[in-house]
Amino acid sequence: MSGGSFSDTAIERLRGGRVLALTGAGVSAESGLATFRGPDGLWEGHDPATLATPEAFARDPKTVWKFYAARREAAAGASPNPGHRALAVLETELGDRFLLATQNVDGLHERAGSRRIVRLHGSIWRIRCTRCGDEYEELDLRASARCPCGGRRRPGVVWFGEPLPADAFDRAAEAASRADLVLVAGTSSIVYPAAGLPEIARRAGAWTVEINPQPTALSERVDERIAAPSGAALPALVEAAALGAS
Numbered sequence: 001m002s003g004g005s006f007s008d009t010a011i012e013r014l015r016g017g018r019v020l021a022l023t024g025a026g027v028s029a030e031s032g033l034a035t036f037r038g039p040d041g042l043w044e045g046h047d048p049a050t051l052a053t054p055e056a057f058a059r060d061p062k063t064v065w066k067f068y069a070a071r072r073e074a075a076a077g078a079s080p081n082p083g084h085r086a087l088a089v090l091e092t093e094l095g096d097r098f099l100l101a102t103q104n105v106d107g108l109h110e111r112a113g114s115r116r117i118v119r120l121h122g123s124i125w126r127i128r129c130t131r132c133g134d135e136y137e138e139l140d141l142r143a144s145a146r147c148p149c150g151g152r153r154r155p156g157v158v159w160f161g162e163p164l165p166a167d168a169f170d171r172a173a174e175a176a177s178r179a180d181l182v183l184v185a186g187t188s189s190i191v192y193p194a195a196g197l198p199e200i201a202r203r204a205g206a207w208t209v210e211i212n213p214q215p216t217a218l219s220e221r222v223d224e225r226i227a228a229p230s231g232a233a234l235p236a237l238v239e240a241a242a243l244g245a246s
């Protein structure tokens, strides 16, 4: 599928301005990872409230742990796709003019090389003990659900009803308010506060572009829509701006 045709405004602002990219589960779809909503989505047939809330974990920790263990296994077996890699190229080319804010917890942006990244919803590769608070990076798929202190371990992701990690939203909102261009890729734009970032940026004068094969809750409020998969559109953008060639 074609990567769509970006406007001159988007390309100019990418070349010379401050850029915020906001991503969601859709950018990992072409890596074979399920999104949350829609047919075959992770929430299809599940009420997120039974899997992704502190109450669900308190009630049935084994089921919640198993759900996230399966997602860790799927993510470990997946590889970054051209969309992830294009965002890493943008970071290399733009330096401190660029920030990536992601709702994704799968680690694929990091594996593609992104470092200027704000993880709004945490990471499945971080584990935290609910009793002693010990938190660490855990790449072992057979990680024990029990801490040596006897407490239960939980994934380091943000669940519904929980606050975002300290500073994460502030950092993303600050970048949104200073951005000249915002690229919103692979998100249904219905989970707040992340979904509010493009509006913050737009009010402050940014040009907003949505990259998503399907229309979303945001579609009517962006300046430009690219109806294409991010794995095609983001590399096409890098190429159109003549970045990443050297």
Ligand code: OAD
Binding pocket: 023, 024, 025, 026, 027, 029, 030, 035, 036, 037, 038, 041, 048, 052, 103, 104, 121, 158, 159, 160, 185, 186, 187, 188, 189, 190, 191, 211, 212, 213, 214, 216, 228, 229, 230, 231
């Ligand atoms: P969703 O599953 O809600 O939305 C995924 C979006 O990706 C949809 O709009 C799809 O049309 C789009 N999409 C699918 N394939 C794509 C592709 N190849 N390229 C570009 N877009 C594509 O996922 P999120 O918006 O990330 O939160 O969901 C937001 C939050 O809701 C998640 O972080 C998670 C979930 O509940 C928590 O768990 C707290």
